[in-house]
Amino acid sequence: MVRALWQHPSVTNLLEVRGLSVHIPVPPHVLRAVDGVSFDLARGETLGLVGESGSGKTMTALALMRLLEPPLSDLPTGEVRLEGQELMRLSEREMSALRGRALSMVFQEPMTSLNPVMSVGKQIAEPLRRHMKLGAAAAQRRAEEMLDLVGIPEPTRVARGYPHQLSGGMRQRAMIAIALACQPALLIADEPSTALDVTVQAQLLELLAGLQRDFGTAVLLITHDLAVVAETAHRVAVMYAGRIIETGPVAAIFANPRHPYTQGLLASIPRIERHRAASLHEIPGMVPSAAERPPGCAFAARCPRVVAHCREVPPALDPAEPGHFVACWRHADG
Amino acid sequence: MPMGENLLSVEGLQVHFPIRSAMLRRQIGTVRAVDGVDLHVARGETLALVGESGCGKTTTGKAILRLVDSTAGAIRLGGEDIAHHDSRGLAPFRRRMQIIFQDPHASLNPRLSVGSILAAPFEIHDIGTRADRPDRVAALLATVGLPAEAAQRYPHEFSGGQRQRIGIARALALDPELIIGDEPVSALDVSIQAQIINLLARLRAERNLSFLFISHNLAVVAHIADRVAVMYLGRVVETAAREELFFDARHPYTQALLSAVPEPVPGGRRQRQVLKGDVPNAAKPPQGCVFHPRCPQAMAICSQVMPTSRAISPTHSVACHLVGA
Amino acid sequence: MIGFIFRRLLQAVPLVIGVSLIAFALMHLAPGGPLAVYTLNPTIQAQDIERIKIILGLDQPLHVQYVKWATGMLTGHWGFSFFGGRPVLDIILERLPATLILMGSALSVAIILGLGIGILGAVKRYSIFDTLATSGALVALSFPTFWFGLMAIFVFAINLRWLPSGGMYEFGEEGNLLSLLRHLVLPTLVLALVITATWSRYTRSAFLEVMNQDFMRTARAKGEPQSARLFRHAFPNAAKPLVALLGVELPFLFSGALVTETIFGWPGMGRLFVDSLNMKEYPILMGLMMFTALFVIFGNLLADIAIAAMDPRVRL
Numbered sequence: 001m002v003r004a005l006w007q008h009p010s011v012t013n014l015l016e017v018r019g020l021s022v023h024i025p026v027p028p029h030v031l032r033a034v035d036g037v038s039f040d041l042a043r044g045e046t047l048g049l050v051g052e053s054g055s056g057k058t059m060t061a062l063a064l065m066r067l068l069e070p071p072l073s074d075l076p077t078g079e080v081r082l083e084g085q086e087l088m089r090l091s092e093r094e095m096s097a098l099r100g101r102a103l104s105m106v107f108q109e110p111m112t113s114l115n116p117v118m119s120v121g122k123q124i125a126e127p128l129r130r131h132m133k134l135g136a137a138a139a140q141r142r143a144e145e146m147l148d149l150v151g152i153p154e155p156t157r158v159a160r161g162y163p164h165q166l167s168g169g170m171r172q173r174a175m176i177a178i179a180l181a182c183q184p185a186l187l188i189a190d191e192p193s194t195a196l197d198v199t200v201q202a203q204l205l206e207l208l209a210g211l212q213r214d215f216g217t218a219v220l221l222i223t224h225d226l227a228v229v230a231e232t233a234h235r236v237a238v239m240y241a242g243r244i245i246e247t248g249p250v251a252a253i254f255a256n257p258r259h260p261y262t263q264g265l266l267a268s269i270p271r272i273e274r275h276r277a278a279s280l281h282e283i284p285g286m287v288p289s290a291a292e293r294p295p296g297c298a299f300a301a302r303c304p305r306v307v308a309h310c311r312e313v314p315p316a317l318d319p320a321e322p323g324h325f326v327a328c329w330r331h332a333d334g
Numbered sequence: 335m336p337m338g339e340n341l342l343s344v345e346g347l348q349v350h351f352p353i354r355s356a357m358l359r360r361q362i363g364t365v366r367a368v369d370g371v372d373l374h375v376a377r378g379e380t381l382a383l384v385g386e387s388g389c390g391k392t393t394t395g396k397a398i399l400r401l402v403d404s405t406a407g408a409i410r411l412g413g414e415d416i417a418h419h420d421s422r423g424l425a426p427f428r429r430r431m432q433i434i435f436q437d438p439h440a441s442l443n444p445r446l447s448v449g450s451i452l453a454a455p456f457e458i459h460d461i462g463t464r465a466d467r468p469d470r471v472a473a474l475l476a477t478v479g480l481p482a483e484a485a486q487r488y489p490h491e492f493s494g495g496q497r498q499r500i501g502i503a504r505a506l507a508l509d510p511e512l513i514i515g516d517e518p519v520s521a522l523d524v525s526i527q528a529q530i531i532n533l534l535a536r537l538r539a540e541r542n543l544s545f546l547f548i549s550h551n552l553a554v555v556a557h558i559a560d561r562v563a564v565m566y567l568g569r570v571v572e573t574a575a576r577e578e579l580f581f582d583a584r585h586p587y588t589q590a591l592l593s594a595v596p597e598p599v600p601g602g603r604r605q606r607q608v609l610k611g612d613v614p615n616a617a618k619p620p621q622g623c624v625f626h627p628r629c630p631q632a633m634a635i636c637s638q639v640m641p642t643s644r645a646i647s648p649t650h651s652v653a654c655h656l657v658g659a
Numbered sequence: 660m661i662g663f664i665f666r667r668l669l670q671a672v673p674l675v676i677g678v679s680l681i682a683f684a685l686m687h688l689a690p691g692g693p694l695a696v697y698t699l700n701p702t703i704q705a706q707d708i709e710r711i712k713i714i715l716g717l718d719q720p721l722h723v724q725y726v727k728w729a730t731g732m733l734t735g736h737w738g739f740s741f742f743g744g745r746p747v748l749d750i751i752l753e754r755l756p757a758t759l760i761l762m763g764s765a766l767s768v769a770i771i772l773g774l775g776i777g778i779l780g781a782v783k784r785y786s787i788f789d790t791l792a793t794s795g796a797l798v799a800l801s802f803p804t805f806w807f808g809l810m811a812i813f814v815f816a817i818n819l820r821w822l823p824s825g826g827m828y829e830f831g832e833e834g835n836l837l838s839l840l841r842h843l844v845l846p847t848l849v850l851a852l853v854i855t856a857t858w859s860r861y862t863r864s865a866f867l868e869v870m871n872q873d874f875m876r877t878a879r880a881k882g883e884p885q886s887a888r889l890f891r892h893a894f895p896n897a898a899k900p901l902v903a904l905l906g907v908e909l910p911f912l913f914s915g916a917l918v919t920e921t922i923f924g925w926p927g928m929g930r931l932f933v934d935s936l937n938m939k940e941y942p943i944l945m946g947l948m949m950f951t952a953l954f955v956i957f958g959n960l961l962a963d964i965a966i967a968a969m970d971p972r973v974r975l
């Protein structure tokens with residue numbers, strides 16, 4: 001039986017993930033899309049989960065929410081505890097009761113993530129009616145309040161209207177309204193602003209930060225954009241080839257990256273500077289495909305500091321400084 | 335950077351699309367996608383054309399390449415106006431300017447081998463003989479850092495970054511003078527993006543290429559461009575040399591755009607100018623300055639008179655009433 | 660919305676005129692012309708044919724004949740049959756109830772079954788049920804209707820003697836509901852077989868396409884259970900192509916099923932058409948063609964309006 005989760009102040013961490021893995025059998029290979037991911041998220045905190053394509057960050061989020069569709073739906077293994085409640089063993093019915101209420105998600109594509117034939121207001125009212133047991137009129141009123149809260153002008157008119165009448169930025173705000181309607185403790189945002197223009201992105205990230213302050217929601221922000229993470233996250237976890245290879249407070253990661261991949265990534269970002277660099281730093285080679293992960297460290301083939309040991313044994317997350325963990329045999333030599 | 339005479343010169347370019355009614359196909363409005371654009375690119379220079387979705391930068395690029403017909407204005411390549419040339423008249427010019435597309439997954443024909451894709455330009459323009467085509471293709475592949483065996487394989491066997499390299503090789507096949515890149519690195523991961531940007535910079539230096547780099551990513555533009563033109567709703571609002579634009583922007587839109595770009599530097603949001611509202615409909619642009627409804631510094635005159643572009647330095651011009659003549 | 664309906668109605672008018680022209684032309688282009696039953700009969704003499712022509716107004720110029728015929732159509736005077744000289748409209752209308760009963764039952768059964776099979780197949784894709792349903796549909800669509808009809812009669816009427824082999828009522832039992840139902844079973848099932856197959860395929864693919872859309876994932880992320888997702892989110896979106904299909908099939912409600920009615924001796928419009936064809940009853944054929952054409956146009960118009968009502972994007 002699922003208890004009311006979000007009133008237990010004695011539990012320190014809101015979210016605890018231990019050894020989350022998604023191994024997809026595609027004979028003769030096994031795709032290790034997510035490979036033993038562990039992290040914590042405190043109440044009200046923003047954790048930026050950063051990685052490039054193929055790093056497994058989106059799959060991690062879907063596995064957390066138990067949103068994978070058959071035949072992938074039974075594949076995730078590991079432990080996920082939301083305020084002490086184990087999520088992986090719950091039935092679909094029990095999990096449905098939590099989705100939208102204790103934890104919710106915002107997706108990347110605002111243009112296709114809303115039902116085109118249902119009014120915007122009804123889509124926001126839906127979780128309110130289902131989880132909070134509000135009546136139709138009360139839910140509609142609350143839906144309009146949410147639209148106003150996310151900064152959409154003329155909320156009553158928009159609530160009666162349909163998604164195609166809104167721009168991409170507005171649709172994404174509506175998505176956030178849906179996700180936060182029941183005031184969940186955890187919001188997972190999967191590249192929420194990637195498909196938007198930079199000025200719209202700025203508006204959206206401001207909005208998220210403000211709502212997070214007001215509602216006290218913890219945010220798992222998934223993105224490939226290190227700059228976005230720098231501006232909005234408290235802590236960062238860097239993913240590579242299905243594993244977290246470095247995690248720590250955002251200031252520490254940017255000022256003092258320890259993993260060669262993180263270092264390479266930060267060095268290769270173009271920046272607006274008066275004096276322009278001659279060329280950008282390149283990380284040679286490519287991410288190994290999910291089917292052909294080497295036995296040792298996944299980054300070994302591209303690493304400037306690789307030694308034989310790296311290719312044999314995959315490194316675990318090791319403390320480099322308080323709160324700053326690195327999965328690299330040679331992080332201390334850097 | 336050798337600033338030669340202007341290779342590409344665009345004056346008063348307009349691309350208007352008619353909106354037709356449902357039943358009788360009467361014209362009931364116009365989408366002014368490009369509404370009076372002036373720009374020029376000198377030999378060996380990289381001009382970046384930046385703006386957000388709907389500003390008309392991609393349509394401008396397509397109009398220059400004559401992939402889209404312009405409604406007015408001149409497009410001069412090496413001095414000659416090609417805006418009204420028919421396809422026969424355009425043929426010699428097509429060799430001199432080429433395009434790199436944004437989406438590496440959609441811009442290569444999945445049914446053709448890489449070798450066929452790269453040999454096609456030679457076949458179309460009747461360059462070389464059938465015997466030496468494989469050598470030419472191999473040389474192109476080497477230029478972009480791909481092995482010669484790639485010619486036998488098909489696009490789906492390559493990663494996004496590799497496909498973009500193939501796209502670049504295709505653009506270089508005819509040894510053009512001008513390359514137009516329509517968001518060439520926007521669809522790539524950060525680490526691959528760096529590889530491709532470096533490749534483009536190297537090729538540009540080796541071949542003294544002129545580049546029209548269309549992008550919405552200001553950080554990439556800061557790295558690669560010599561000059562930058564900022565577009566909003568079909569017009570150029572500011573044109574400047576790189577340092578002038580990024581550190582002395584005068585147009586309120588440019589300033590807002592720059593303040594919106596997140597920096598990979600943690601701790602505290604910078605003073606950000608958040609623009610209110612949405613980009614207006616290109617079929618119903620506002621009166622006067624197209625930016626005035628969202629401009630934090632709008633004055634009375636801005637809603638009545640459209641500002642013309644004024645030069646405040648030899649390399650810096652702004653279309654704004656705040657900037658006096 | 661009103662404007663939309665008005666525009667579509669306007670568009671329907673030239674369509675109806677066009678169909679009437681074609682129907683008219685067909686009658687006069689057929690071998691022997693409209694009086695083929697007489698002209699191809701060697702025992703009738705030339706001057707008699709001339710007299711018949713004048714009586715029926717067939718000596719007038721073609722365009723005059725057309726205008727007379729068309730205005731007659733508009734005012735409900737659909738002409739008279741050759742055999743028996745009865746008004747065509749009356750003949751058609753007296754066959755209508757039988758057709759409505761048969762087609763109504765067949766369509767209702769088929770659509771409900773088809774929807775159910777299709778949705779189940781989409782939700783449990785590649786399961787045993789789905790594979791059976793797919794192959795079953797293929798079989799149903801491959802065999803001709805008359806084969807199914809004859810087999811049904813052979814098995815159930817002749818061998819097992821459970822059900823009557825044809826007709827609508829027992830002789831003398833007209834109006835008896837039980838008798839009607841017993842006679843309705845076989846032809847309904849035979850007809851429904853093919854329609855169910857079509858509907859299940861269309862439904863399955865429409866649902867599959869919708870279920871893969873992003874907004875379905877959003878619904879699941881909001882905690883909506885599967886039943887709500889299927890009926891409140893998927894169905895309204897999947898309904899569009901299905902409503903279009905209904906618009907195409909609705910006219911069959913009125914025009915009947917030619918083969919099935921003939922095999923089962925069902926006194927409907929379909930059989931009327933076949934019989935008229937054999938007897939070269941052109942007035943009745945013309946009337947039936949116009950009747951069917953009107954309902955096809957009307958059915959599609961209704962479907963278009965329904966789609967516009969369901970999808971807010973279409974109205975703009």
